[in-house]
Amino acid sequence: MDDATRQAVQARSGGRCEYCRLPEAHVLTPFQVEHVIARQHGGKDALSNLAYACLRCNLHKGPNLAGLDPKTKKLTRLFHPRRHKWDRHFRWAGAELAGKTDVGRTTVAVLAMNDPERVALRQELLDQGLLLPG
Ligand SMILES: [Zn+2]
Secondary structure, rough: OOOHHHHHHHHHHOOOOOOOOOOOOOOOOOOOEOOOHHHHOOOOOHHHEEEEEOOHHHHHOOOEEEEEEOOOEEEEOOOOOOOHHHHHEEEEEEEEEEEHHHHHHHHHHOOOOOHHHHHHHHHHHOOOOOOOOO
16 A cells, blocks of 8 residues: 555544544554455455554454444444444444444444443543544
């Protein structure tokens, strides 16, 4: 992947993780350009298959495309930042993220978005006015 592609993905994201909405400017670990559909599943380096993600979201997502919805236990695809609208699938619940749909619930679970240390970081950023829900 070339620098221009990486910069385009970063700029498009507005500097926020496209999964958990964490702002890159206020965390120490640089974000990563990730393949929504992993190369292992035939995903390309095209902008339409790339997303900007924080380290935690990217590590938990890995090559996963789907997971089990914690509510229905049904196999459900993960949130696709290029095809899905964030607000339709997620909502803020204080410093936690909640899934509004099967896709949202599954993505929150597989990406471990509400691990205690992640919620604590979001709460700290919210308290300091550095994280605006939405
Ligand atoms: Zn994230």
